[in-house]
Amino acid sequence: MTGRAMTAELITIGDELLIGQVVNTNQAFIAERVNGLGIRIARMTTVGDDLDAIVASFADGMARADVVLVTGGLGPTHDDITRTAVCRLLDTDLVVNEDVRRHIESLLAIRNLSWSHAMDDQIRVPRAATVLPNPAGTAPGLWCERNGRVLVVMPGVPYEMKAIMEGSVLPRLAERHAGRVIIQRTLRTTGIPESMLAQQIGDLDEVLETARLAFLPSPRGVRLRISVEASERGTAEALVARVEGRIRARAGKYIYGTGDQELEEVVGRMLADRGLTLSVAESCTGGEIASRITDVSGSSAYFERGVVAYSNRSKVEVLGVPEGLISRAGAVSKEVAEAMARGILERSASSFALSTTGIAGPTGGTPGKPVGLVWIGIADRRDVLAVKFTFGGSRSLIKERASQAALELLRRRLLGLDGGG
């Protein structure tokens, strides 16, 4: 186990996964934790409640990987076939385990329940398997070894699986695994498409050394994920820092945050730190900007108010946009975006104001003003300006992209970067 990183495969079992009834969240949880130990996950497989398919997937996994982690098919219901599959694979049989019996008896006592037939099966485990206690339920985890390789079986119920992972599996894997460390860091960008971002970053061989870089697009922008694998944490961290530095030197102005940070948190922190306040006047984004800002705990310190001026009448009455301006320039125009931003700024006495007016679609577009056209205004005490954007996608994607662009406009203004898109 020296030199080479240990590899693992994940097998999740359950018909409910194959019909799409349930989103498989166990995979991401297990992968992240196992990866954190420096063990590389090479493959994930999902099979149904079918004995032959399960046995085949176990055999395939153990032929390729050092560790095979399995969830599902251990519950007290009729489709509990995972234990049978383990026996088939290891050519062994099921025997009653007294520790499991005592555990189930004590759980039943706490819940004032009596022993049921289903429990008779639950206390039988494959001979030679090590039982991993399940503090959250009746079905224990199982740890089996063959030819120096490990097969771990856990129930599929997420909180039971998590309890067994944290309590038994991760400590055992950490002990078994000497060495490799994997570190990741995500940089969040917005306002630049994936292809242009790749161009901006340039020659990846120069940037990355032995690191890897993934481009992960989303409606709010492209995330850049740096991954480094090394034998020591210090080496890995230093390489991640060098790579991040090079990427920031080339595309820094598009990077608004790291990890899970959302743009509304970044902008909110900047406003709070400087004692500034914000109000928004939204037409086509329909309240989404206000909603995102108020998703952040503590936003009441800097968010003064929002207006969703959907009708022309409300633009006039609530924001003071001149009626003549709307009929002359059109509700979706630079002039109206600016008047909306100015209107909410003056009425709220905030430090900054954002405004949006556009055509979210799918109807309402014209050749001159197509679906996706959005004017975003930004005002402060000194001046006001509006920037034109054209976004693609569905109505809700256009709203989301316009919200992101508005918050990014404010971020750049706060940083003294160019205000343009």
Added chain:
Amino acid sequence: MTGRAMTAELITIGDELLIGQVVNTNQAFIAERVNGLGIRIARMTTVGDDLDAIVASFADGMARADVVLVTGGLGPTHDDITRTAVCRLLDTDLVVNEDVRRHIESLLAIRNLSWSHAMDDQIRVPRAATVLPNPAGTAPGLWCERNGRVLVVMPGVPYEMKAIMEGSVLPRLAERHAGRVIIQRTLRTTGIPESMLAQQIGDLDEVLETARLAFLPSPRGVRLRISVEASERGTAEALVARVEGRIRARAGKYIYGTGDQELEEVVGRMLADRGLTLSVAESCTGGEIASRITDVSGSSAYFERGVVAYSNRSKVEVLGVPEGLISRAGAVSKEVAEAMARGILERSASSFALSTTGIAGPTGGTPGKPVGLVWIGIADRRDVLAVKFTFGGSRSLIKERASQAALELLRRRLLGLDGGG
């Protein structure tokens, strides 16, 4: 292809999945839709951005299943190796596709972007592959056939994958597949927890005959999914209709919609049909109600305006809530909720108004007014009332639950059902 149901396998590609950074939601989406055609998913596999592993997974899948559906690794960046894997598998090469070139050129033109080097790769597709249009992005889907089996490759970005699935893949698969029919119907409920809903529906054997019923809880309410499998569409549809009728007879007042319908669509349709208008005054929901209402195309016909009155000052200035009332009753109170609803109703001259004021947390709670306490007001020309709710969960869950409860309050008012929670 007669008698036996077609089988499919799913392959999702991406290092981000193997390290657990991203929860794999594509699998459940694809599985549910493909299952809906009566095609059985036999296995799901996830591999990393590794050419050999991808080619091997394609070959394994095509050896076992009639259809292999692949997502991921089609973006315009360096880790785009899926197309290369397709060529390796099918022993062919990449050729420039003029349809794809024109599609990308038109997307770039709309967004005012210029051609980048990365696009030169994007327009090359495996010879003999059929290109499936991607209305939501640059990378097209690919449909390949070999020995009567199908390999479909789609980008991993969920909204692009969904657009290609709905627009091209599902229609093509439906055409190809003859045989068993699986029909599903989802009834959406809100305002009642899963356990009480189960009680309300009662004895499932009586209700279901040979159908299956899944309870799917979410922050917006519990969805009830009826599934029926039969050899003929007519038989399946008749059983679904009988089951739906029985469920509606027992729990109808909690059911606001079916399928993917959101409450804001249902309420919006009711308002539009009757020529009524709505305005909202939000405090703790922070614009989320307005944003949801304006997610619906055509909402400008009935949504007059929204105010996000986050500060006390804005409640006074924009909604006319008396300052003394706020200091006497507190901003989070029945009185203020009612005053907010009345204020926006009068100022907007709408038919209906909704208001929210509450404590979204995680800070700001007191023993008398804990986190999760929300007053929701509803006003029309004749009267105004406010209903008290206590929601659990994180800040964003409390916002979401309060938005849903407010819209449900309006739905019940419009139907003449009881106005209470």
